[in-house]
Amino acid sequence: MKTFKGLAAVPAGFGPSVVTIGKFDGVHRGHRTLIERIRAIADERGIISAVVTFDRNPLALLAPDKCPDPLVSVRQKLELLATTGVDATLMLPFDRALASVPATEFVERVLVDALHAEVVLVGRDFRYGARGAGDVDLLIDLGRTLGFTVEVVDDVRPEGERRASSTWIRELLADGDVRHATSLLGHTPTVSGIVVHGAKRGRELGFPTANLTPESEGLIPSDGVYAGWLTDAGTRYPAAISVGDNPTFEGVAAKQVEAYVLDRELDLYDHVVDVEFVERIRGMVAFTSVPDLIETMRGDVVRAREILAGPVVDGP
Numbered sequence: 001m002k003t004f005k006g007l008a009a010v011p012a013g014f015g016p017s018v019v020t021i022g023k024f025d026g027v028h029r030g031h032r033t034l035i036e037r038i039r040a041i042a043d044e045r046g047i048i049s050a051v052v053t054f055d056r057n058p059l060a061l062l063a064p065d066k067c068p069d070p071l072v073s074v075r076q077k078l079e080l081l082a083t084t085g086v087d088a089t090l091m092l093p094f095d096r097a098l099a100s101v102p103a104t105e106f107v108e109r110v111l112v113d114a115l116h117a118e119v120v121l122v123g124r125d126f127r128y129g130a131r132g133a134g135d136v137d138l139l140i141d142l143g144r145t146l147g148f149t150v151e152v153v154d155d156v157r158p159e160g161e162r163r164a165s166s167t168w169i170r171e172l173l174a175d176g177d178v179r180h181a182t183s184l185l186g187h188t189p190t191v192s193g194i195v196v197h198g199a200k201r202g203r204e205l206g207f208p209t210a211n212l213t214p215e216s217e218g219l220i221p222s223d224g225v226y227a228g229w230l231t232d233a234g235t236r237y238p239a240a241i242s243v244g245d246n247p248t249f250e251g252v253a254a255k256q257v258e259a260y261v262l263d264r265e266l267d268l269y270d271h272v273v274d275v276e277f278v279e280r281i282r283g284m285v286a287f288t289s290v291p292d293l294i295e296t297m298r299g300d301v302v303r304a305r306e307i308l309a310g311p312v313v314d315g316p
Contacts, residue, residue: 103129
């Protein structure tokens with residue numbers, strides 16, 4: 001996948017193309033349906049498939065108090081988009097200048113002048129341009145004038161009435177339901193970060209953990225213990241993962257991610273690792289004694305091993 005960061009990075013003569021536009025937070029199943037469709041059209045016509053997205057949720061600039069936490073970082077989003085097979089992604093910096101561009105000018109500059117779009121795919125609620133003045137009807141009219149067609153794609157509703165959305169996935173992660181979130185995402189919820197030195201309590205208890213820096217990328221699920229995977233330099237290891245403030249001990253930072261790699265001890269300090277959350281084992285508990293904690297942790301490791309060795313289960 002080619003990545004262009006800003007309109008100026010798109011080479012002259014790019015296209016013709018089939019384009020879809022959106023935030024693509026999480027690159028979930030709804031997003032992937034759009035991308036599969038643009039790829040199919042691009043293959044039929046022998047042209048380029050392209051995604052247009054932004055370096056942040058527009059609400060982060062326009063209404064920060066209403067902006068939800070992102071499911072993935074910009075880096076993670078680009079990596080996920082690359083897995084879809086799309087030919088190119090245009091990442092637009094959403095700043096005051098872009099936010100003030102009128103709807104018609106946005107279409108002319110991005111879709112026509114830069115990408116030479118022949119077909120544009122959008123959802124029914126797609127809005128664009130200053131103050132969100134542009135809608136699907138205007139886009140269709142502009143297409144007739146500027147030489148592209150518009151295809152409106154229905155929402156993906158994998159389980160009935162509710163559409164697949166980043167909002168729904170955030171709710172699931174807030175409940176710790178990473179199994180269900182995985183079914184909507186089409187990939188496992190993942191946090192990436194640098195392994196840093198912690199208080200070494202895990203080592204003292206017999207379960208040395210890789211502690212991720214608080215500045216990790218990706219939305220962390222609710223507090224608890226999870227079965228999952230830790231990936232370092234391309235190698236994937238089974239792990240039992242703790243998320244939370246560790247209520248048994250004082251002075252532990254809130255929302256700390258600690259991964260205990262099963263059956264081996266690795267030197268991961270200063271490594272950038274990915275931690276995937278497969279299934280929640282239990283919530284976070286304050287123990288009255290260290291022996292009780294150790295016994296429960298042993299049970300967590302057994303359960304994590306069972307989950308990771310078992311068959312993959314789709315859905316909630």
